[in-house]
Amino acid sequence: MRANDGTRTAGEVLIDQLVIHGVRHVFCVPGESYIAALDAFHDRDIAITVCRHESGAAIMAEACGKETGRPGICFVTRGPGATNAAAGLHIAQQDSTPLILFVGQVAREMREREAFQELDYRAVFGSIAKWATEIDDSARIPELVSRAFHAATGGRPGPVVMALPEDMLVERIAVPDAPAFEPVETWPGATDMSRLQKLLWAAERPVVLLGGSRWSQAATAAVARFAERFALPVATTFRRAHLFDPDHRCYAGDLGIGPNPKLLARIKAADVILLVGGRLGEQPSQGYTLLDIPAPRQTFVHVYPGVEELGRVYRARLAINASPTAFAAALEGIEPPPGEAGWRNETALAHAEFLAWTDKPTAVPGAVNLGEIIVGLRDQIPADAVICNGAGNFSVWVHRYARYRRYGSELAPISGSMGYGVPAAIGIKRLAPERMVIAFAGDGDFLMTGQEFATAVQYKLPVIIVVVDNGMYGTIRMHQERHYPGRVVATDLKNPDFAAYARAFGGHGATVERTADFFPAFEAARKSGLPAILHVKVDPEALTPAMSLSAIREKAQAARERV
Ligand SMILES: Cc1ncc(C[n+]2csc(CCOP(=O)(O)OP(=O)(O)O)c2C)c(N)n1
Ligand SMILES: [Mg+2]
Numbered sequence: 001m002r003a004n005d006g007t008r009t010a011g012e013v014l015i016d017q018l019v020i021h022g023v024r025h026v027f028c029v030p031g032e033s034y035i036a037a038l039d040a041f042h043d044r045d046i047a048i049t050v051c052r053h054e055s056g057a058a059i060m061a062e063a064c065g066k067e068t069g070r071p072g073i074c075f076v077t078r079g080p081g082a083t084n085a086a087a088g089l090h091i092a093q094q095d096s097t098p099l100i101l102f103v104g105q106v107a108r109e110m111r112e113r114e115a116f117q118e119l120d121y122r123a124v125f126g127s128i129a130k131w132a133t134e135i136d137d138s139a140r141i142p143e144l145v146s147r148a149f150h151a152a153t154g155g156r157p158g159p160v161v162m163a164l165p166e167d168m169l170v171e172r173i174a175v176p177d178a179p180a181f182e183p184v185e186t187w188p189g190a191t192d193m194s195r196l197q198k199l200l201w202a203a204e205r206p207v208v209l210l211g212g213s214r215w216s217q218a219a220t221a222a223v224a225r226f227a228e229r230f231a232l233p234v235a236t237t238f239r240r241a242h243l244f245d246p247d248h249r250c251y252a253g254d255l256g257i258g259p260n261p262k263l264l265a266r267i268k269a270a271d272v273i274l275l276v277g278g279r280l281g282e283q284p285s286q287g288y289t290l291l292d293i294p295a296p297r298q299t300f301v302h303v304y305p306g307v308e309e310l311g312r313v314y315r316a317r318l319a320i321n322a323s324p325t326a327f328a329a330a331l332e333g334i335e336p337p338p339g340e341a342g343w344r345n346e347t348a349l350a351h352a353e354f355l356a357w358t359d360k361p362t363a364v365p366g367a368v369n370l371g372e373i374i375v376g377l378r379d380q381i382p383a384d385a386v387i388c389n390g391a392g393n394f395s396v397w398v399h400r401y402a403r404y405r406r407y408g409s410e411l412a413p414i415s416g417s418m419g420y421g422v423p424a425a426i427g428i429k430r431l432a433p434e435r436m437v438i439a440f441a442g443d444g445d446f447l448m449t450g451q452e453f454a455t456a457v458q459y460k461l462p463v464i465i466v467v468v469d470n471g472m473y474g475t476i477r478m479h480q481e482r483h484y485p486g487r488v489v490a491t492d493l494k495n496p497d498f499a500a501y502a503r504a505f506g507g508h509g510a511t512v513e514r515t516a517d518f519f520p521a522f523e524a525a526r527k528s529g530l531p532a533i534l535h536v537k538v539d540p541e542a543l544t545p546a547m548s549l550s551a552i553r554e555k556a557q558a559a560r561e562r563v
Pocket of ligand 1: 393395416418441442443444446468470472473475
C-alpha cells in the first residue's frame, strides 16, 4: 500500500518514473534483490511479463525497443540473473536498440565483500552498455532514470544497465518526479542538404543504402518519396529489409548473408553512395570488402545519428550527423536534377534484378523446400505481420524470400544471436496482440530460448513458431565442410519431437514433412488461437539455397586435391 504522507519508497519512485516516461510493458524474471521495486508495480498501469530465463526477458524487451524506438525495459536479479540477461544487452548494443536493464544489487553496506551474487555492474557491463551505473542515493532516482532514457535513445541508441541496491529500494523519500523524456533528434544543417543535392546532381550511378535504427513509419515513407522523386535505387543492409517497401519500383534488395551478386556489383560500380542510418559493418559490407577503408572510391555520403561513428571506419566525402527520422524529413527540401534522371533505367533494372533473385526459390534436395514455404506465405499473411528469426542457415531463406512490407515487420538480430526469434515474437505479440507474429527458428536456434514458449502459453499469445529441423547446427557444419571437409565435430543434433513439446506446454503443435503440407498446417495453427509450433523437417542436404551439403564438401575436397 502506498502512503499518503507525501513520501514514497525508492521502489515506488522508480516505477513512477517509468510510468512518466511512457513505459507500458516490462519483462522480468523475479529476484529477492528487487522485490521492493516489483511491489511498486502492484497498483500501477504497466503490464509485466514474467519469463522463464533472463535472456528471454532481455530479448523480449530488446524487440520492443527495436519496434518502438523507445527503451525496452527489463528487470532481473543480481549475479546470475544479470549474466543471463547479457545476451539481450549484446544484441541491443550491436543492433543499436534502446534498452534499459534494471538489476537487483546487494545491500550497500555489504558491497565489496563479494556478498551473495554480488557483481560490479559498471565493470561487468561497462563495455557492452552505453552506460552502466548503480543508484546509491535514492533521492537521485528521478535524475538518473531520466538520464538512462536519454542515454539509451540519444545518438546511436543502445543498452543502459542500472543496478539497484536492495536496501536503497526500501528507503522512504519525498522527491519530485522528473518530466517525461523525449528522444533528442539531430537535424542535418541546410549546408549539409545543399551539398548532398549538389553531389546527387553530379552523379551518374548513385545508390542509396538504408540501415540502423532510429527510423519510423513516417521516415521510411519520406525516404520512399525521395527515392521516387529522384528515381534512385535503394538497398537495405543486413536484417533491415523492412526499411523499404519490397514492391516499390526503386527497391534493389538487401545486403544480407549470401546477397544477390548483381546488387554487390551495382554498389561497387556506383559513383555516389548515400548510406543512411547504418554503420555498414562486417555483414552488409561482406567482410569489409564492399567499400575501400578508410577512403571509399565512390563519393560516400554517410548519415548517422551518433557522431562517433562518422569517420570511424569509412572516411565520408560528406558526413552528416543526423538521426534518420530528422534526415528523412529534411529530404523533402532537396530537388532532383532537372530533366529525366540519367540513372532511371538502372533503377528499373536494379528492381528487376531483385525480383529475379527473390521471386522463385531455388531447388533444394528433399521433400521440403523452405524457400517455397516462405514464398507461399507472402500472400497469406497481412502486410503488418511481424516476421522474427534468430541465427542459422535457415534464416538465409527467410531473408531472401520473405517480403517485409511495412516498417517494423522484421525482427532479427543484427548481432547474429541464436535464440532471438522466439522471445522477440513473444515480446512483440505482448505489445501488439492484434498483429500476426511468426518466428522462424532453427533446431539449434529454437532450443536456446524455446522454454519461453511457456510464457506465450501463460499470456495467451498465439505466435506461430516454425522450427526448421535439419538435425544439426547447420551453419557451423557448412563452415566445417568448407574448411575441414568430411570431418564432422560437434555439429550433429538429436532433436525432440517439437510438435509434442508444443502440446506439452499447452500449445498447438504439428509436424510438416512435405512443402505442400505446410500451408494447411499453418492455417490450422492460426485457427487454433494457441501459441503454435510447426516442426518442419528438412533434408540435411538442403544446407543453403545455393549448394547442398555434399556439393560444399566435394568442392572443398577438390580444392584440397588441387593444392
Ligand atoms: C548464441 C549463439 N551461439 C552460437 C552461435 C554460432 N552459430 C551460428 S549459426 C549456428 C548454428 C545454427 O543452427 P540451427 O539453429 O540449427 O540453424 P541451421 O544453421 O541448422 O539452419 C551456430 C552454432 C551464434 N550465432 N549465437
Ligand atoms: Mg539446424
